[in-house]
Amino acid sequence: MDQNSIKITAALSTDMPVIEQLAKGFDLDCEDMVWDQFMVAKRADKIIGFGRMRKYTECTEVATVGVISQEQKKGVGTLIVKELIRRGPAEIYVTCVIPDFFNKLGFQMVKQYPAVLRKKVDFCKSYDFSEEQVFVMKATK
Numbered sequence: 525m526d527q528n529s530i531k532i533t534a535a536l537s538t539d540m541p542v543i544e545q546l547a548k549g550f551d552l553d554c555e556d557m558v559w560d561q562f563m564v565a566k567r568a569d570k571i572i573g574f575g576r577m578r579k580y581t582e583c584t585e586v587a588t589v590g591v592i593s594q595e596q597k598k599g600v601g602t603l604i605v606k607e608l609i610r611r612g613p614a615e616i617y618v619t620c621v622i623p624d625f626f627n628k629l630g631f632q633m634v635k636q637y638p639a640v641l642r643k644k645v646d647f648c649k650s651y652d653f654s655e656e657q658v659f660v661m662k663a664t665k
């Protein structure tokens with residue numbers, strides 16, 4: 525991929541309609557989305573990917589990561605999550621159904637996690653994933 529033509533930046537409030545539309549299309553977590561939680565990947569000023577850091581009282585999680593289908597598997601998701609981790613706290617969680625992707629980014633599966641993330645596990649299960657298919661993972665800097 526020509527990663528030089530891709531810019532990873534903090535989202536602008538004006539990016540939100542596109543982020544919301546794409547996130548809904550991927551059935552991602554769209555709860556309490558605020559523009560200043562997000563990083564976006566842009567190619568020629570067009571949003572091709574996004575992800576956010578969602579803060580709770582007890583913990584912080586990487587959430588709502590998506591890359592448009594024609595730009596997937598080119599390293600864009602990796603760039604976005606790496607930048608979220610770089611800007612984030614020492615301990616970051618993710619609740620996901622694609623552990624291999626997050627494992628490559630330094631996340632390890634955990635069996636014990638803050639209670640607030642149980643809601644996220646249940647959210648994934650509402651999309652027909654079984655308990656065994658949903659993973660809570662943690663990265664520590």
Ligand SMILES: CC(C)(COP(=O)(O)OP(=O)(O)OC[C@H]1O[C@@H](n2cnc3c(N)ncnc32)[C@H](O)[C@@H]1OP(=O)(O)O)[C@@H](O)C(=O)NCCC(=O)NCCS
Pocket residue numbers: 550552588589590591592595596597598599600601602603619620621622624625628
């Ligand atoms: C998941 C997603 C964000 C990954 O973004 P991407 O830009 O395609 O990923 P990358 O190109 O950075 O992939 C990095 C590595 O993860 C792997 N990977 C990518 N998507 C994967 C998936 N769905 N499952 C398992 N591994 C995956 C790649 O094969 C690659 O491995 P490699 O380095 O050994 O080649 C993107 O496919 C997407 O938007 N999917 C739909 C929405 C979604 O599922 N979001 C995650 C919600 S938790």
